[in-house]
Amino acid sequence: MATENIEQVNQLLANQGYIADPNIAMGIFLAQKLQRPLLVEGPPGVGKTEIAKVLAKAHNTELIRLQCYEGLNAEQALYEWNYQRQLLALKMMESETLSIQQKEDFIFSKDYLLERPLLKAITREKSPVLLIDEVDRADEEFESFLLEILSDWQISIPELGVVKATHIPQVIITSNRMRELSEALRRRCFYLWIDYPTFEKEVEIVQKKVPEIDKKLGEQICQFMLTLRQRKLDKVPGIAETLDWARALAALHIDHLDKKIVEDTLGIILKDWKDIRETSMSLSELLDQVGVQSKLH
Amino acid sequence: MINRQTTLSINLVAFCRHLRQHDFTIGPSEEQDALLAINLVNPFESTEHFELCLQATLCRTPFQLKQFPQLYKDYWKELDQAVDSKTTEKEEKAQATQQSQKQPSLQALKSWLYGNKNTETIETATYSDGGFGSVTEQVGFSSQEMKVVFQLVQKLVRKIANRRSRRYQTTKKKAILDIKKSIRKNIVRNGEIVDILYKKKKKDNIKVVLLCDVSRSMELYSRFFIQFMYAFHSLFSKVETFAFATSLHHISKELNKNSINKSLQEVINKIPDWSGGTKIGASLQQFNAEFGHRHLTSKTLVIVLSDGWDTDEVDLVGENMKQIHRKALKVLWLNPLAGSGDWQPEVRGMKAALPYVDALLPFHNIESLSTMVNTMKL
Structure with missing residues (x-):
């Protein structure tokens, strides 16, 4: 389904359960229309990879994923x-x-x-969504090599000749900013920054993705996460952790937060022992800030 | 196609120029993108869409995204005011430079630069090998000592340049057997392996960023640091150097001169706040915002030369060191005070930076430089 305006992109994403801010819809719309890769940056767990998955589903096309890592070379990608x-x-x-x-x-x-993924992406009959995930983990040499593909949409195989793209795939490149990407790569892409969501947006996401959750519990979870993210943590939890936690609490048939439940399930949202230890120590204060003090005992 | 002669398109091109003045990397291709994008979203229908559309096509980094709303507002709503403020800012900067050049604190370095080049001693209340207190510390270098500095830096540079990457390259010398390439090469012989190919790890392309504190508390070591930085620039091409006191200054160009005296003169002229107060956090923040995206990569070795004394918000040091540590290959902190046996990293700035430092090493004379070069692991 081709999108003709931003409202249609919004609708398309909403149909797949993705709540998008106006800047996300605008970025996707322009990247589709002008056939440019979309570089998505932001902290881990805010839904960068999800954009590619949702787009593939929405357009009913294949999602081809290239997971980047240190040492990834052309052979493994092409x-x-x-x-x-x-x-x-x-x-x-x-x-x-x-x-x-x-x-x-x-x-x-x-x-x-x-x-390999890049060759697959340009030889498919139907234009796929190509997800180049965590490009910041790959070496700079790989990034330079990527530039060639992203601008010419063709791959030269010495024994076979030049393979030209049958369709230009929709490319989503994600980065967690482990290192800075080159200016050249940035200039070839449209840029999108996804930050942690606002309280209202996170509540909406939780209700959409975990419909079985108690409405008040959903709000408490989001308020807790919002307060937690303002603390100095080594690994700040993203939306993915909020959803995991919400699903876990819903499965346990819990309808409100209290100190014991939070203590028992802290490992779902925090993935660093130091963060867990420090948060556990100041949990009462944190819950007080969130506004669930009356339910502590 | 869009009509490029419309007022909107002319204004848009001028807006791109306005962004370029604020270090946005915008070329003709970005301008074209913006014009095409505007054609897709009716700009007269929604001003919000218009702004978002320009933001999506013209911004490339989080820093630019942060700056964009204000620059957009400046240009489209308060253009005249924006131009005025820029001129004033420039004038203020020029005045500050003139004033600071007259600071008496520079006199010592200047006198060394313009004649008194002998090895000298300075009475100071700071650190020496003997500990804290009013002591005498040797700070100048004879030509013989300068030669030793060059030799040691040469050794350090070799160490950096010889670091191996994870990637392999084919070699004819006996190393690790490259099975895939050997098969490929011998396919013409029906796959019978006759020519054997080997592979070895490629040299890593390491860059170095030097961040040197030139505030008053570091004055005693300025000469040693200048000579270290000058030697680094003379022997290694992939190094960028920044000096900071209350703000950050890029001094690579000034250090790439034929003589150390010329370099020193230009460095002094470039840094108005030399021997001034110390704002490590603010300077590191400036580095991250203005130069981080260009100079910090997973192959950058960051060397900070500072005693960690900071008069600014200490949280800024931690936050920005964390950012540098996350992006760089390694962060070394060379502290002239760290050579003392009973020295502890107790000063605020040093304490805040310590979790994000891979190695904290003493650095105040040739012996400490030699130890640093010999013990440093990459």
């Missing part, structure tokens, strides 16, 4: 020859009287090519 199969094929051809050129043509054909 294509690789299946050497084992090539060797087997050569052994089987030993008795045949074929020239070296003929043998090479045979084993360097598409049958022996292992497509």
Whole structure:
């Protein structure tokens, strides 16, 4: 479904349960219309990767994901020859009287090519959503290599020739800002920053994603998370943690927060022992700020 | 296609120029994007959409996103005022530079620069190997000592330049067997491995950022630091140097001169707050905001030269050091006071920065430089 205006993008995302701010809808709309990659940055767990998943679902197309990590190289991202199969094929051809050129043509054909995410993304019949996740984890060399693909939409395979994109995929690049991305990559993309949500937005997300939760509990959870994020934590919990917590509390049939429940389930929202220890120590004060003091005992 | 002659498009191009003046990297392609994007969202229908549309096409970093609303407002609503304030700011800056150049605190360095280049001693109430108190510390260098500094920095630079990456490169010398490439190479021989290829880890492309405190409390060590930085610039091309006291100054260009005297003269002229107060937090914040995106990568070694005395908000030091530590390969803090046996990182700035420092090393004379070079691990 092609989107013609921002309201349609908003509707499309809402249908998939994604509550988008106006700047998110605008970024997606312009990236789609002008066929540019969308670089999404923000703290972990605020829904950056979710954008790609939601878009793929909304457009009923394939989501191709390239998870970046240190040491990721072009072979792992683009294509690789299946050497084992090539060797087997050569052994089987030993008795045949074929020239070296003929043998090479045979084993360097598409049958022996292992497509990796980037090649997959440009050769699909229907334009997919290409998610290049956590690009900041990859090396700078990989980033430079990515620039070539993102601007030309073609891949050169020496043995086969140039493979041009059948369709330009919709590219979502996410980064947690572990390191700064190059100016060149930034300039090729439209940019979107997603921050922690406001209280109202988070309540809306919780109600949409965890409909079984008690309305008041949902609000208490969001208020607690909002207050918690203002503290100095090593790993600040994102929306993903809020949703995990809400689901867990809903599954336990809990309808309000109290000190014991929060203490018992703190590991769902905090993933660092120091954060857990410090939060546990000041839990009464925190709950007081959240406004659930009357229910402490 | 859009008509480029409309008033809106002319204003838009001028707005892009306005953003460029505030360090936004906007070229013709960004201008074109903005014009095309405006064509897609009717700008006359919603001013909010218009602003969001420009923000989506012209901003590339969180810092720019933060600046954008004000710059947008300045341009489209208070253009005249924005121009005036900029001029005033420039004038104020020029005046401040003139005034600060006359500061008596620079006299010691200037006298060394313009003639008195002998090794000298300065009576000061600060640290020496003997501990705290009123002591005598050697701070100047003879040409022989300068030679030693160069040799030690050369050793350090070699260490940095020889760091290995995780990536491999093919080599003919015997190293790790590269099975994939060997098979590929021998496919013409029906896969019989005759030519063996090897691989070895590539050299890492490490860059260095030096952040040097030149406030009053560091005055005693200024010469040593200047010579260290000058030697670094002479021997290593991928180094960027910043000096700070109450604000940050990029001094790489000034240090890339043929003679140390010329460098020192230009550095002094460039830094109006030399030997002034110390605002480490604010300076680090300025570094992160203005230069971080360009100079901090996972291959950047950040070396901070400071005693950690800070008169500013101490939280700023922690926050900004955390940011630097997260983005850089390693953070070294070279503290001239740390050489004392009973020294503890008790000063506010040092305490706040410590969790985000990979190594805290003493650094106040040739011996400490030598120890640093020999013990440093990358």
